[in-house]
Amino acid sequence: MRHTISILLENEAGALSRVAGLFSARGYNIESLTVAPTEDPSMSRMTIVTKGTDEIIEQITKQLNKLIDVIKLIDLTEGIHIERELMLVKVNVSTAHHREEIKRFVDIFRGSIIDVNETNYTIEMTGTADKLDAFIKTIDSTLILEVVRSGILGIARGSKSLHL
Amino acid sequence: MNKANEAEMMIGGDIFVNALIAEGVEHIFGYPGGATLHIYDAIFKQNKLQHILVRHEQGAVHAADGYARSTGKPGVALVTSGPGATNAITGIATAYLDSSPMVIITGQVPTALIGNDAFQEVDAVGISRPCTKHNFLVKDVKDLAETLKKAFYIATTGRPGPVLVDIPKDVTINRAVFEYPETVEIRSYKPVVSGHLGQIRKAADMMLSAKRPIIYSGGGVVLGNSTKELIDLTRLLGYPITQTLMGLGSYPPTDKQFVGMLGMHGTYEANMAMHESDVLIAIGARFEDRVTGVLEKFCPYAKIIHIDIDPSSISKNVKVDIPIVGAVDQVLQDLIQTIKETDQKSDAGALTTWWKQIETWRAKNCLNYDRNSPLIKPQFVLEKLSQLTEGNAFVASDVGQHQMFVAQYYQFAQPRHWINSGGLGTMGFGLPAAMGVQIAHPDETVVCVTGDGSIQMCIQELSTCQQFDLPIKIIMLNNGYLGMVRQWQELFYDKRYSHTYMEALPDFIKLAESYGHIGMRIEKPSEVENALAEGLAIKDRLVFMDFVIDQDEMVYPMIAAGKGHHEMLLSPERELA
Numbered sequence: 001m002r003h004t005i006s007i008l009l010e011n012e013a014g015a016l017s018r019v020a021g022l023f024s025a026r027g028y029n030i031e032s033l034t035v036a037p038t039e040d041p042s043m044s045r046m047t048i049v050t051k052g053t054d055e056i057i058e059q060i061t062k063q064l065n066k067l068i069d070v071i072k073l074i075d076l077t078e079g080i081h082i083e084r085e086l087m088l089v090k091v092n093v094s095t096a097h098h099r100e101e102i103k104r105f106v107d108i109f110r111g112s113i114i115d116v117n118e119t120n121y122t123i124e125m126t127g128t129a130d131k132l133d134a135f136i137k138t139i140d141s142t143l144i145l146e147v148v149r150s151g152i153l154g155i156a157r158g159s160k161s162l163h164l
Numbered sequence: 165m166n167k168a169n170e171a172e173m174m175i176g177g178d179i180f181v182n183a184l185i186a187e188g189v190e191h192i193f194g195y196p197g198g199a200t201l202h203i204y205d206a207i208f209k210q211n212k213l214q215h216i217l218v219r220h221e222q223g224a225v226h227a228a229d230g231y232a233r234s235t236g237k238p239g240v241a242l243v244t245s246g247p248g249a250t251n252a253i254t255g256i257a258t259a260y261l262d263s264s265p266m267v268i269i270t271g272q273v274p275t276a277l278i279g280n281d282a283f284q285e286v287d288a289v290g291i292s293r294p295c296t297k298h299n300f301l302v303k304d305v306k307d308l309a310e311t312l313k314k315a316f317y318i319a320t321t322g323r324p325g326p327v328l329v330d331i332p333k334d335v336t337i338n339r340a341v342f343e344y345p346e347t348v349e350i351r352s353y354k355p356v357v358s359g360h361l362g363q364i365r366k367a368a369d370m371m372l373s374a375k376r377p378i379i380y381s382g383g384g385v386v387l388g389n390s391t392k393e394l395i396d397l398t399r400l401l402g403y404p405i406t407q408t409l410m411g412l413g414s415y416p417p418t419d420k421q422f423v424g425m426l427g428m429h430g431t432y433e434a435n436m437a438m439h440e441s442d443v444l445i446a447i448g449a450r451f452e453d454r455v456t457g458v459l460e461k462f463c464p465y466a467k468i469i470h471i472d473i474d475p476s477s478i479s480k481n482v483k484v485d486i487p488i489v490g491a492v493d494q495v496l497q498d499l500i501q502t503i504k505e506t507d508q509k510s511d512a513g514a515l516t517t518w519w520k521q522i523e524t525w526r527a528k529n530c531l532n533y534d535r536n537s538p539l540i541k542p543q544f545v546l547e548k549l550s551q552l553t554e555g556n557a558f559v560a561s562d563v564g565q566h567q568m569f570v571a572q573y574y575q576f577a578q579p580r581h582w583i584n585s586g587g588l589g590t591m592g593f594g595l596p597a598a599m600g601v602q603i604a605h606p607d608e609t610v611v612c613v614t615g616d617g618s619i620q621m622c623i624q625e626l627s628t629c630q631q632f633d634l635p636i637k638i639i640m641l642n643n644g645y646l647g648m649v650r651q652w653q654e655l656f657y658d659k660r661y662s663h664t665y666m667e668a669l670p671d672f673i674k675l676a677e678s679y680g681h682i683g684m685r686i687e688k689p690s691e692v693e694n695a696l697a698e699g700l701a702i703k704d705r706l707v708f709m710d711f712v713i714d715q716d717e718m719v720y721p722m723i724a725a726g727k728g729h730h731e732m733l734l735s736p737e738r739e740l741a
């Protein structure tokens with residue numbers, strides 16, 4: 001099953017490679033990984049999306065907890081939570097018809113066009129990974145020049161939170 | 165910065181030495197180079213910290229490891245950058261897999277050159293990441309003392325392990341005020357100590373309801389200094405106990421409740437009892453594949469209780485019913501208390517039947533061997549060694565058949581006396597590890613049991629032994645083969661002995677003598693006992709004993725790959741009792 005694990009870790013050189021190294025050394029798979037400092041610059045928040053049986057997920061969380069740089073973690077999948085991903089897409093829109101069509105889909109998916117020139121639009125869109133996938137499937141694939149996705153961010157719903 | 169402060173400033177090299185002294189380190193094993201020159205200069209200028217110069221960095225780390233395993237104190241090794249660091253890796257991985265508390269210091273090129281492919285630069289932190297508990301790169305001399313404190317703290321607490329500290333050369337010459345913190349706090353590292361009382365109560369209940377219980381204990385008991393608690397619990401319950409390779413020495417081997425080692429070369433009675441058990445009590449053991457046999461056939465009838473300090477060891481290979489995370493000594497004390505206080509009693513009738521069953525397995529006498537052979541049997545050498553030293557010697561071994569023979573025939577009367585590479589299985593470990601043990605215990609008998617293959621992997625350390633007057637007793641079981649590999653080729657590859665014959669062996673006697681040691685060759689069974697007694701009686705010299713043994717001897721009993729505990733291969737001689 002797919003799990004989204006949120007980790008607070010020391011914002012130190014090498015912390016990211018400890019986590020990445022753990023996944024490759026033990027043969028766990030990573031679907032996506034995002035990391036950036038938190039409001040407290042000494043800590044980073046990482047979100048990892050991984051897949052595995054219950055036993056594997058249990059080992060993954062234990063092994064992550066064992067890393068000295070990991071301060072705390074939660075498996076968001078165990079409770080209700082929100083996931084979001086940011087995507088930037090550059091498309092070729094050299095005809096009026098294409099400009100029209102792309103604009104319409106962007107509106108339907110509640111994205112926005114953030115950069116424009118005679119031949120290209122750059123679209124920004126956030127949502128769940130499913131929604132972003134759906135957008136990519138909807139538009140004419142021959143128009144796509146570039147897709148950049150941030151990887152998934154997650155946070156628990158309600159008062160539950162991951163902090164020191 | 166005012167004048168007074170400047171006076172208290174020290175260069176990094178001196179901070180390093182003073183930090184180690186403040187930490188209580190007395191011995192450090194190492195080998196110098198360009199990146200560690202300032203540190204070596206600081207070592208030269210003092211006499212509190214003794215440096216033992218090895219002949220290869222692998223030897224330095226194994227020696228520090230042997231020191232750590234035999235004392236419980238952290239072992240410290242110091243190597244230079246680049247090849248010094250890479251040579252140390254085998255030793256570090258060896259310590260990691262056996263959870264040995266160690267601090268390894270690697271020199272590094274100056275901070276300004278890091279990343280430039282400078283002379284003798286390797287990414288020591290990157291290379292060692294998967295085989296250390298943690299590691300550090302010190303970028304500023306101001307952080308040096310505290311980082312060293314953290315390294316010792318992490319190495320010696322929780323589940324112990326090696327920690328590497330990489331120190332660039334400029335950090336060792338830059339100045340800072342020396343202040344060694346008494347304690348450190350690491351917010352992301354809080355090892356657990358006591359186990360969950362609810363779980364302990366459940367475990368006590370399950371243990372007392374057992375009809376065919378067995379205790380299976382491992383190296384965690386030795387590392388956690390919990391021998392007394394283990395003995396108390398085992399005696400209180402009256403249950404059979406088996407131990408892993410790493411656990412030997414933490415329960416009296418001559419006690420009736422001890423059924424021997426388990427696993428691939430464990431005893432028939434231990435493995436059969438594991439297979440038939442209904443409650444398995446795992447204490448500081450990690451269900452490694454050499455212990456469990458094939459997992460599908462592992463303990464089919466047993467409910468499992470597992471006590472371990474490392475949560476990631478629990479349910480990693482085998483799903484357990486009652487996990488208890490905590491320091492072994494604490495958990496066992498609580499468990500003993502709980503059992504003493506409850507009204508619940510163990511099932512005496514069932515236990516009697518169980519013991520009867522175990523005695524029939526024990527009666528197979530699975531460790532028997534041919535005692536009438538005209539050739540020296542390795543088992544005989546170790547049986548005699550065990551008798552002559554009354555099980556009280558420190559025995560470091562290498563890896564192979566000889567290692568298994570020690571485990572089977574040497575009756576370790578004390579913990580921390582059996583020093584071997586169980587997890588990584590590193591040939592070359594024995595001699596340098598024995599050096600570390602001898603440095604820590606100058607007046608004790610330290611034996612290195614080795615093979616003709618293994619000894620050649622760190623033989624250069626004979627020179628270190630000469631320099632530091634280490635009177636180690638080397639017992640080489642010379643079968644002219646890479647015996648353990650040959651055994652598999654004999655059993656499973658139709659005797660195609662591909663590259664397991666040690667052609668062109670040196671004359672070990674002359675070799676030992678050339679290093680200033682005493683050499684002995686023993687070729688007949690009738691000479692074994694006297695030779696051992698003679699060698700052991702020499703207290704001030706290293707004695708290299710080359711025992712020319714039966715080349716065809718195999719380690720039995722054995723669980724072959726893909727088999728379960730109940731499917732052991734027994735030795736053809738087992739009926740000779």
Ligand SMILES: Cc1ncc(C[n+]2csc(CCOP(=O)(O)OP(=O)(O)O)c2C)c(N)n1
Nearest residue numbers: 564565566591615616617618645646647648
């Ligand atoms: C560094 C290293 N290389 C290879 C091996 C694989 N190996 C395991 S046992 C063994 C044979 C050891 O031969 P020897 O030291 O003569 O011991 P014996 O089995 O003959 O008693 C080998 C090659 C190992 N364990 N370690």
Ligand SMILES: [Mg+2]
Nearest residue numbers: 615616645647
């Ligand atoms: Mg051999």
